[in-house]
Amino acid sequence: MSCYKNSGIEAAAKSAGARIAFGHDEKSYKPVIIPDGVRLKEAKIHEEILNCDVWINVPILKNHGGAKMTISMKNFMGIVWDRRYWHANDLQQCIADCSTISKMPVLNIVDAYRIMTQNGPVGKGPEDVQLAKALFMSTDIVAVDTAALKFFNQFKQMNISDVGHIGLGEKMKIGTTNLDKLQLARIKM
Template identity: 35%
Template sequence: MSLPKGKVLKSVKIIQPVLEADCFINVPVAKVHSSAILTMGLKNLMGIVEDRDYWHTAGLHQCIADMITGFRPHLTVIDATRILLTNGPKGPGEVRNVGQVIASADPLAADAYGATLFGKRPGEIPYLVSARAQTSGEIELGKIEITKV
């Protein structure tokens, strides 16, 4: 599929079942990542693309942001029951039991809240900042309506 709003990633090959699906729900496990800082909803979309190497060579954060400009999951559910704090993404590393599951129709908002579980502000994650500038979605915590159940 083509990504007209993408800056570096202009088109991307995605696995067939995802393209054929009526509804796409993205369920990442929250963890730290050596190069992307954190893996949550946006980063997890690398799991459905063919050429991941290009993302790394062309600029990882920018490509993650470009992807969300053209491909938005209908729902993002971040599994933060246990989060990996060190030596991510592969582990093994320090694990904290958080016991939360984050769900949002806005993938940026889900990631923005998720970042706080790691003690980070959303503004510290370059791909979130770029994504906010390029497409709709909210990363400012004050503007996100958070409901705990």
């Protein structure tokens, strides 16, 4: 828990009147049925997600050894208790399955300010991180992951077919990988 203190998140949250909800106690997670899941039929999801009015998903764009990439869909692994099951039972499909839960984020904001291009999720050194200075936002979780992955390819090549959960998400009708179907806006600051 020292990361919250060291990063300044704890102080900022307290000064804004918020409290930090930790994820280290299984009692904070409640079983949720995933009716559209192919491999993942149930998951224990953090009660703060289940009890909130709305939530916003804010992943950091990075390479990940097992899932290939962490973007919005893969970031759901942070709200579930037993991630080991996912790794042993078709990780890509489990990520897509969890992205069908009824309590979806109202917005996905991909933080691509600094991106980890290799050796993720923790990296080995500063050479693994690139300063990209970008954000991606969408209500369509598959589309935002597609756009972020295309952007990532400016720094290191990663085929969308290698990040299987994105295509599986489209197949499950969670969202689209066809960015031409969407109204996109680019804002430069």
